[in-house]
Amino acid sequence: MSTENTDNLENIETEVNNTENGNESVNNTELTVEEQLKEELNKEKDKFLRLFAEFENYKRRTSREKLEMLTTASEGVLSSLLPVLDDFDRALAQVEQSEAKEHLTGFSLISTKFNDILASKGLEVVKIEKGDSFNADVAEAITQIPAGDDLKGKVVDVIEKGYKLGDKIIRFPKVVIGQ
Known part of the structure; x- marks a missing residue:
């Protein structure tokens, strides 16, 4: 017999003796197999939960994007009509x-x-008046002029109206602020 076969026979004999002497080693291997299966199950559950959460985030993000797209779909058209609206305001002032x-x-x-038609499409005037505090998030400062202490950092004049579509400002109002 070769040494390999002898080694294999000895291994088999030791396993038989172990099983005859008691099932302790078998129970230990079964527990480890059971633990391994539980660990694999927990890993798969974790993967599933992460995938499910990722999918929920994807659904939420796409629905938000769709809603945003619907509300601002007419932004380009409305932005191109703003100069016409300005011309109407100037013509009314001249008349x-x-x-x-x-x-x-x-x-x-x-x-x-x-104005009513544009308002029905969601266009609103950004409310800025003379004397309001200047906020760079809402208005665009064209220039600064020397002003008294009561008008420092405040809007002195509104040069061009600003407009927003929903919550998004599509044209910032152009203002002069006091220095």
Whole structure:
């Protein structure tokens, strides 16, 4: 017999003797196998929970993106109409100052209708008035002018109106602030 076969026979004999002498070693291997299976199960549960959480985050993120896309889908169109809205405001101001008051009714009707349509699409004017504290998150400072102590860091004049669509500002108001 070769030495390999002899070694194999000795190993088999030791296993048989161990099983005949008691089932302690078998129980230990069964426990370790059981523990290994429990550990594998826990790992798989952990993987499943992480995957499930990742999927829930994905669903939440995509639904938020869809909602945001729907609310700001018309942003480009509305932004391109803002100069027309500014022209209406300037025309109304000129007509009010001139002697041609007969055109005022027509201009104001058209301007009101145009403003109402844009407001129905979610466009709002950013509220900034003279005397408000300057906030760089809400307005854009064009220039600073010397002002008294009561107007330092405050809006002195609003040069151009700002507009927002929902919560997003699509054009910041342009203001002059006191220095």
